[in-house]
Amino acid sequence: MVESGGELSRSVSMDKIVELCKRRGFIFQSSEIYGGIGSSYDYGPLGVELKRNIKEAWWRDMISRRDDIVGLDSAIIMSPAVWEASGHLKHFTDPLVDCKSCKQRFRADEIEGDKCPECGGELTEVRQFNTMFKTFVGPVEDEASVAYLRPETAQGIFVNFANVLQATRKKLPFGIGQIGKRFRNEITPGNFTFRTREFEQMEMEYFVIPGTDEEWFEYWVNERLNWYIRYGVKPENLRLRPHPKEKLSHYSKATTDIEYNYPFGWGELEGIANRTDYDLTVHSEASGRQLTYFDEETQTHIVPYVIEPAAGADRAALVFLLDAYEEEVFEKGGKKDKRTVLRFHKAIAPIKVAVLPLLRNRPDIVEKAKSIADELRMVMTTMYDDTGSIGRLYRRQDEIGTLWCVTVDVQTVEEDNQVTIRDRDTMEQIRVPIEDVKAILMERLQY
Numbered sequence: 031m032v033e034s035g036g037e038l039s040r041s042v043s044m045d046k047i048v049e050l051c052k053r054r055g056f057i058f059q060s061s062e063i064y065g066g067i068g069s070s071y072d073y074g075p076l077g078v079e080l081k082r083n084i085k086e087a088w089w090r091d092m093i094s095r096r097d098d099i100v101g102l103d104s105a106i107i108m109s110p111a112v113w114e115a116s117g118h119l120k121h122f123t124d125p126l127v128d129c130k131s132c133k134q135r136f137r138a139d140e141i142e143g144d145k146c147p148e149c150g151g152e153l154t155e156v157r158q159f160n161t162m163f164k165t166f167v168g169p170v171e172d173e174a175s176v177a178y179l180r181p182e183t184a185q186g187i188f189v190n191f192a193n194v195l196q197a198t199r200k201k202l203p204f205g206i207g208q209i210g211k212r213f214r215n216e217i218t219p220g221n222f223t224f225r226t227r228e229f230e231q232m233e234m235e236y237f238v239i240p241g242t243d244e245e246w247f248e249y250w251v252n253e254r255l256n257w258y259i260r261y262g263v264k265p266e267n268l269r270l271r272p273h274p275k276e277k278l279s280h281y282s283k284a285t286t287d288i289e290y291n292y293p294f295g296w297g298e299l300e301g302i303a304n305r306t307d308y309d310l311t312v313h314s315e316a317s318g319r320q321l322t323y324f325d326e327e328t329q330t331h332i333v334p335y336v337i338e339p340a341a342g343a344d345r346a347a348l349v350f351l352l353d354a355y356e357e358e359v360f361e362k363g364g365k366k367d368k369r370t371v372l373r374f375h376k377a378i379a380p381i382k383v384a385v386l387p388l389l390r391n392r393p394d395i396v397e398k399a400k401s402i403a404d405e406l407r408m409v410m411t412t413m414y415d416d417t418g419s420i421g422r423l424y425r426r427q428d429e430i431g432t433l434w435c436v437t438v439d440v441q442t443v444e445e446d447n448q449v450t451i452r453d454r455d456t457m458e459q460i461r462v463p464i465e466d467v468k469a470i471l472m473e474r475l476q477y
């Protein structure tokens with residue numbers, strides 16, 4: 031981990047990733063046939079597998095494998111009273127200015143000077159613009175039916191605190207985690223999927239005894255930083271950035287961002303916040319319901335403090351793509367060759383294995399390859415491909431990060447009933463009996 035940003039010599043650029051994502055089916059611009067819509071993206075066949083793997087890894091490590099954390103899936107549309115109490119109606123704003131000549135709108139904290147950056151025109155006074163998406167519930171569009179698309183998943187957890195506590199009988203410290211969409215009407219989204227108006231949040235609220243919150247804050251900062259490293263993100267591309275006290279959100283005692291070295295510079299990947307007892311206290315006051323924990327040791331009702339690691343599945347997907355990307359030059363048969371390879375961690379790789387027939391015009395080879403693919407598909411994501419020469423097929427699989435290629439050749443069907451398994455990273459090949467392939471790959475998939 032480095033403490034300050036520096037230029038890294040990397041072959042990856044945003045243009046290369048955006049192009050690769052579209053061409054190979056990771057990420058498409060939303061509504062593209064109609065010219066697209068600002069900052070909305072769709073995940074293609076590989077992208078959806080990638081994002082599912084990231085969410086599953088998060089869920090497994092943050093919830094399934096821990097006795098102290100449980101899951102939740104709360105609704106996107108909640109009572110507007112929630113946003114009134116949480117402070118979002120008042121505080122969830124961006125400072126905006128309009129240009130009086132060209133009518134363009136900018137974030138006041140993102141422009142320099144007092145003139146329009148587009149035309150040099152005069153700007154209006156700064157106004158606070160609420161970034162929650164407003165909608166109407168029911169058939170009548172009036173003030174009484176106003177509702178909001180949730181700007182964070184956390185509030186669904188806080189308003190269910192008493193329900194979960196009552197149902198699970200958990201003891202402090204314990205956490206509630208959830209993955210779900212959240213919406214924020216960003217005025218300046220951008221950098222592909224880095225900042226979008228709609229994205230999937232992976233959030234966990236960890237409730238602790240007041241006084242132990244600083245310790246748990248440190249614990250979760252380290253835990254979350256190491257999570258990205260465990261799944262293959264290079265430590266030198268990650269750093270921690272504590273927020274200065276004067277820049278903290280209205281509910282926060284301390285916040286630290288895990289930042290990533292994107293091609294456009296260091297930027298947030300995940301934030302860990304000490305939300306104190308703010309949320310439970312305001313919801314308790316506004317709802318009239320007691321949101322406390324009864325501590326048997328001290329025989330008192332206490333309002334727990336909350337440590338919140340909040341990550342985005344979409345931003346994590348972008349980081350895993352960027353960090354895995356490599357252009358490699360290597361020797362092959364005395365000649366220099368080149369390949370693009372996504373070195374995804376095995377838990378993250380969208381396709382685990384590809385089965386390839388050496389000759390696509392030999393029915394016996396094709397049939398054998400298809401039957402191996404059918405068997406592997408039952409236990410891991412498998413792709414069958416016969417649309418090119420074997421060298422070309424390997425390159426195509428490297429470029430999407432497929433861990434292994436199984437190749438069926440003439441020798442397989444005419445002599446030994448064996449196939450080759452080629453490793454993505456080393457490009458080494460071993461020859462094994464067909465009946466062992468599944469067990470070997472299942473074994474290698476363990477981590």
Ligand SMILES: [Zn+2]
Nearest residue numbers: 129132146149
């Ligand atoms: Zn202007």
